[in-house]
Amino acid sequence: MSSSISNKILAWYKKHKRDLPWRSYQNQSDRHYKVLLSEFMLQQTQVKTVIPYFNNFYKKIPRIDLLAKTRLDRINKLWQGLGYYRRAKNLLQTAQIISDKYNSRLPSTYDKLINLPGIGDYTAKAILSIAFDKSEIGIDGNVKRVFSRLHNIKDNKKILIKLNEVKVKKNSSSLMQGIMELGALICRPKKPLCDQCCLNFTCKFFNGLKKNSKKKSLTKIKVRKFYALIYIVKKKILLNFETKFGPLNGFLNVPLLEVSEKKLKNNITALFSKKFTFSVNHKINIFISNFKADITLVEIKPSDLTKIKLNQFKFYSNDQLKKEFVSSFLKKILSKIKFL
Ligand code: SF4
Structure with missing residues (x-):
């Protein structure tokens, strides 16, 4: 089971990993420097916030030996806006020690790393794994959440035991980044996307959800009726980012109307x-959160295209959709009309 968990994470990561600037490098010392810099910046800060700061910092100071010779006030300037300036000071001191003591080479042992300013247990293990492919997994919030839910455990020691079971001899860097990525994109703190998770086949949290939803379905299922408007022109479908339908808010969706049959025509006219x-x-049924969506697909054929009010809507081709995140809700609709 442990190896199937690591294999699933590795396969998922290969396909879905984000293109982050510290994930591409010219050579090993560039890789080590990028990992070091990104790990310092990512302490207490989100990936999307870090990216522009990382790019700018790396552009101005692209090597560890150059960093070691840089004045703190210049580093603070580059750090301005990221906050937690102690990290900038620690980074400089770490670079100076690496430069003086290790000939500007990032150390590759836990004992040496843990003694550098600003590097704790997590950062040391993350560097060993991500920069050197060593069989280590640092436990950050994402890693902890994924394994805590997967095995229904909260205790750090138990989580560590389970993490040790999935360690791999090769591709340790991808495994660690894969678990973190899964936590960031799929096993999110709120509303995890269990339907799309590569670990749902063995996840205790997901199994609990399924049992609960079965229980609920035995008692009372709320049904809501929707009309999903299907409008396709030149092999492109009209979509928007949902704003009015709680569980799907923020996701791409076909225009949805929750109105009676009588009011359907007027509402389409308005759109x-x-x-x-x-x-x-x-007609299709889709279970969402705690209710059943009873969906009628309505094919629209405006006879005068110039009068269409596009507003917030946009047309997507099949190829464009492949680059977007498509919720399982939209996927079901698109596969019903054979668009995907
Ligand atoms: S199935 Fe859900 S809870 Fe379990 S690991 Fe995946 S996203 Fe997290």
């Missing part, structure tokens, strides 16, 4: 143009 025809094609 599109006065001249259109529509036909009701399919």
Whole structure:
């Protein structure tokens, strides 16, 4: 089971990893420097905040020996806006020690790393794993959350035991980054995307959810009726980012109307143009959170394209959609109409 967990994470990471600036490097010393710099910047700061600061810092100071010779006030200037300036000071001191003591080479043992300013247990293990491919896994918030849910355990010692079981001899760097990435993108603190998770086959949290939803379904299922508007022109489908439908807010979606049959025509008119025809094609049911969505797919055919009010909507081709995150809700609709 442990090896299937690590294999699943490695395969998922290979396919879905984000293109982050510290994940590409010219050679090993460039890799070590980028990992060191990114790990300092990522302490208490989110990836999306760090990216521009990392790029700018790396552009101005691209090597550890150059960093060691840089004045603190210049580093603080480059750090301005990231906060926690103690990290900048520690980074400089660490670079100076590496430069003096280790000939500007980042040490590759835990004992040496842990003695450098600003490097604690997590950062030392993360550097060993990510920069040197050593069989280590540092426990940060993302790693802890994934393994805590996976095995339904909270205790750090138990989490450590489970992490030790999935360690690999090769690709340790990808495994550690894969667990962190899974925590950041799929096993999110709120509303984890368990349906899309490569570990849901063995996840205790997910199994608990399924049992609970079965129990709920035996007692009372709320049904909500929607019309999903399908409008395709030149092999492109009209979509928008959902804002009115709680569980799907922020995700790409077809226009949804939660109205009675009587009011359907008026509501479509408000969205599109006065001249259109529509036909009701399919019906599908999708379970969302604690209710069943009873969805009628309505194919729209405006007869006068110039009068369409596009507002917040945008057309997507099949290829464009492949680059976007598509929720399982939208996927079901698109596969029903054979668009995906
Ligand atoms: S199945 Fe859900 S809870 Fe379990 S690891 Fe994946 S995202 Fe997290």
